[in-house]
Amino acid sequence: MAWYKVFKEGAIKDGDLFKATVEGKEVLVMKDGGNYFATSCYCTHEDYDLSEGFLDDHQLICPNHFATFNPKDGSVVSPPEGSGDISPLKSYKTKVEDGQVMVEV
Numbered sequence: 834m835a836w837y838k839v840f841k842e843g844a845i846k847d848g849d850l851f852k853a854t855v856e857g858k859e860v861l862v863m864k865d866g867g868n869y870f871a872t873s874c875y876c877t878h879e880d881y882d883l884s885e886g887f888l889d890d891h892q893l894i895c896p897n898h899f900a901t902f903n904p905k906d907g908s909v910v911s912p913p914e915g916s917g918d919i920s921p922l923k924s925y926k927t928k929v930e931d932g933q934v935m936v937e938v
């Protein structure tokens with residue numbers, strides 16, 4: 834594991850999602866409530882690209898069938914209706930250092 838810069842602090846606004854490629858992995862970085870969070874980028878239901886999703890009331894929503902995840906740890910808040918359980922997203926640590934938002938991958 835190592836820390837990688839993804840963008841300058843302030844490059845995204847609260848509620849925004851950003852797909853970063855770090856060490857060949859696509860990572861979803863988001864800002865919510867002034868904090869940065871990072872998870873895997875693809876929905877564990879049917880692999881939809883979550884950078885096309887949105888944040889609502891501190892939850893990450895997949896727009897395909899509306900699975901809902903917690904941005905803080907990638908846990909499933911609610912699976913799509915009728916789908917049964919789905920796996921959580923992978924969660925990555927973030928930090929801000931010298932004005933750069935960084936992700937540990």
Ligand code: FES
Nearest residue numbers: 876878879895898
């Ligand atoms: S692909 Fe995300 S909810 Fe179905």
